[in-house]
Structure formats: structure tokens, C-alpha cells
Amino acid sequence: MESFFLNRYPKAILHIDGDSFFASCEIAQRPNLKGLPVVTGRERGIASSMSYEAKALGVTRGMSVYEIKKICPNVVILPSDYETYSLYSKRMYEIVRRYTPEVEEYSIDECFADITGTRRIHHASYQKIAEKIKNELQNELGITFSVGLSATKVLAKIGSKWQKPDGLVFIPLKDAPAFLRKTNVGKIWGIGPQTSALLNKKKIYTAYDLATAKEEYIKTFLSKPFTEIWRELRGEAVYSVKAGEKNIYKSISKTRTFTPESNDRKRVFAELSKNIENACIKARRHHLSSDRVFLFLKSNAFKYCALEIKLSIPTNTPSGIVVEADKVFNKIFNENTKYRATGVVLSNLRESKIHQASLFGESVQRENDTKIYEVVDKISAKYGKHSLFLGSSYEAMVAPSHRGRRGEGAKRKDIIFKGETKRKRVNFPYLGEVV
């Protein structure tokens, strides 16, 4: 592995990861929750994020509220407030962009940044830049982040995981072997349980074992993506940081869980219809259209029933999709089964407007829909999302997605300031009341 010693940072890649992101956003608004076990996800009945205090008590992601209460009765369980988390997320990207335009919005609580070649403009070493970014994020957002700096994305990700929470870990290539020796292959970004089990069978246990294996050897049993990970571990930047706001989607999906579970066709279809409308809103925002629509239902036994619809012309308006979905809905819906979630995936996305005329006059219909939805979007921009919706979505639009205590929504959803409405609020995170 002598290549490790050539240059400390041939490229300088940061991975920045919000610690217990959702729970931290909640605690940042409510100082009285500091130091307590806090869990979010009450509305779904399972933990979506938990504070380190809750983790210490054994709470894990996906654990049910019932189980959580059994192992720690004093836990604070809050409904998720995705609007607030998204606002924090956007701010995280913006703060990192002060240092480099090359920021990849990897997920709601993580991003990659390429800071190669920025030392001179910031008058600072890569380590110092990483530290400054971390401090700005923490001071301005009031939550902690773990940051890893190295020469590749895979190595930077090992760095950010190294000492969570509140970590700042540098892995210059000369130190990489020491880190890799202490990293199990299963902990490497992109290596799942299946591959990790296979690697173990081949006597490859640590990231170091993998990085030092001969290329010809690993190629005999691993596919191309894994040889890329192998190169990244050896310090060669294969994956570039994909800058820009995340708007190049391969697919758009919308899923929603509702309670109580239901076997009422109208209610379940309305949920699906609402998801279709939401997915189309997102597609229109990004000027994308789809001609492959994938629909699914999830039963209370967590079984999925799914099917795919092919459309003759790519679209991003819901009316046509809902009509098609209605025709085939009975193939996946069974009255004797209770359902807890529905979902839709728009795939095969392409830029809108470049489509061919269909032979069957559908094109005219689609164009009319496009015009209608231009107006719908304008109305939504003025009066809020879902000011106008399809009749088929009615049941889902009027019913809260969750009844009972689980139905209590996030605090910010209530009208707080004069001039705000149920549908539209000022786009700044809310810290609560001040006396």
C-alpha cells in the first residue's frame, strides 16, 4: 500500500453528518429536553431518530413506541416535524457552500463537500477548513455534527462515523491503514450484509484486508461497484462530489403510513391518490415527467402488493395516473386485508416537454392537464399546498393520517403567527415561545 504515503490529501473530501439529526432539531428548540432520552416518530409508531441518551438506553431506529416505553418509561416521544428538519437541512448545505460550491446534498442529514484547492482562498489547511465548517454549523444551527476529512468519499465517510457524536476526524492517506485495520468490512459505505458475509468467507474481515487484497483476486468474486469501493479505500477518488441542489432524480417516490389500518377501498385508494398527487407536485417542481408508475400497498402484516403502470406519454399530472390506477387497483387490493400504508414511485424520469404526440388523442388530454396544473400550482403557491386536490384523494385529505394521541401533529403545524395559515408558514425554523 505504498501509494498511501505519496500525498496526504490528493483530494480533500468532507463528509458531514448531523448527529441524531431529527432528535437534535427538536432539542435545539426545547432546551428543557437537553440530556433526556428523546425519540421522534410518534406519528408512525416507530422511532425515526433518537438522542444519544435514548441510544444508550437501547432504543434503536425502527423500534416500536410500545417497546421503547417498556425499556425506558421516561423517554420523550415526539411527532416528526419534517418541515423543520428540512429547513435545518437546507441551512446545513448553505453553510457548507460558504466554503465550496461543490456540495452534494446526499440526504436530509448528510452531505459531501469537495474542498480540494480551497486552502489559499481560506488561508487555512484542509483540517482547519473542516473545523471552521463544523464550528459554523454548530454555532448557527445549535446542533452537533460529525465530520470526516479524507481523500475519497468512502474514506471521509469512515472518518465521520469514527467518533460520533460531535466528531472531527482527519484521515490523511498516510494514516489510512491504521483506520482501515479497525474498520470491519460491513461498516464500509456501500457494503451491505450480503457482501460483508461473502467477504468474511474469503477471510476478508477488515477494510484493511479488503484494501490490500489483489485486484485480480477480488475481481473474481466482486462486481464493478465493489472494485470501485476497493479503489476508494486505497485513496483513489472514484466517486466525485455531485454538486448542485438535488434535482436530478432517477425516481420520485411518496409513501405514507396511516392509522387506524383500513380495509375500506375508498380510504385506501384515497391515500394512494394523495401520494400520486404529491409525487406529481414534486415532479413538476423539477420539470420531470414519468411514464412508468409503480404503485404499492402495505398490509398490517407488513406485506407488500405492488404493480406497475406504463403510460403512453410521460406525464407529471395526477389525473391520468389516478384513472389508470383505479382500473387496476383491485389487482392489489383485497377487502379481507387491512392496510397501513400506500405508496407510489414515478420512474423512468425525463425532462418535461420533449414528448412525442400519441396516436390516440391522449396528447391533447395531457396538454389540457398540463394547463390545468399550471393554474393549480399557481393557486398552491398563493394559498398553500393542496388548496385544490382531486376528489379521489378526499378521504385522505380530510382525515388526519393518524388518529388519537399519535395524531397530534408537530407544533409548527398550528397557526402561530398572524398572517400564517394552516397551509403556509414563514420559512424559518421556530424555536418556540420566549418569556
Place this chain on the structure above:
Amino acid sequence: MIEKYKEKISSFYKRKKRMPSYREMGTLLGFSSTNAVYKLVNKLQSEHFLKKDTSGKLIPMNIFGEIKVLGLVEAGFPSSAEEELADTMSLDEYLIENKEATFLLKVKGDSMIDAGIRDGDMVLAERGKEPKDRQIVIAEVDGQWTMKFFRKYNGKIFLEAANKKFKDIYPKEELNIAAVVRAVIRKY
């Protein structure tokens, strides 16, 4: 084929009000190598569709076809109204210095009434700032947010209300100042 590329680039420009970077152009047009993008850019430059500035960034030339170019030339002579407006700012810019660090709070009670801050007012406060004497701050007291004047007097730090009915607050331990108040908004 080149017409199709032009169409995509101009629709990107219309949408984003800027030209794509080389990398974005690669994704936009489905090129896997930047080299291919360079070649195309050179071709488009020779056709006066776009041009490279001194730092290599792209600027649009004829991207909306021949007629629209006149519009671009016209933009060189802004009307006097446009010119005057160049020195104005939006209410957002006026109220907010550091957007990423600014948060909303809602006033409860009348402890700051003599500073003109009423129950129900919207407060814009900025995190991560070192407070100065007599600035209004958001502090954490007994697990709750409180808004008071920050006072530093003879080396002693305390919080002072803008209402005679409230006593000064002397912190027992470390005082956590979360944010400095930048603006108070009241909508009628």
C-alpha cells in the same frame, strides 16, 4: 443532435437564470466524460451559441436564437427605473443578516414591554453571536427561553427586563445565551 443539446442548455438557462457548469452539462446531456463536454462547448462557441469568459466559465450568447439577441443588447441600456432600483434591498435583506443562523420565536408575556415588545410578537434572533452589553438576547433560564437585555456591568453578567415588575436575573452558573435578537415583527 446539436440542436437538441442547444435546446437543453437554453431550457436550463431559462429555468436557473444561469449557464450550467461543465459537470452539470455532462449530466444534462448524458455525457459521461468531461472531455466530451469540452468538445461540445468549443463547437458551440464557434457557432456563437455561447462563449467562455476569462476564467473559463460559460456565458450565453445566442442561446434564444437570433431575434432574442436584440433583447440581450437592449439589456445594456437599462431604463432609469431599473438603475435606481439597483440600490434597494428586500425586506428579507433588511431584517436578516445571516439567514442560515436566524430563527423565529414568539413572545409570551410583557417582560419587555418598555422596549416596545408585546405579547404575540414575532422575534427574529441570530444564533452563534457573542452578545454585547444592552443587546436583547434569547437566553436559556431553567430549561426555558427568555428574552431580556444582556448586561455586562463591572464584569458581572446579568439579564434585565424592560418592565419594572421583573427583577434582574443573575445566573447561578454559566449563562447560556442562545441568540441575539435582530428584529421584532408585528403584523396588523
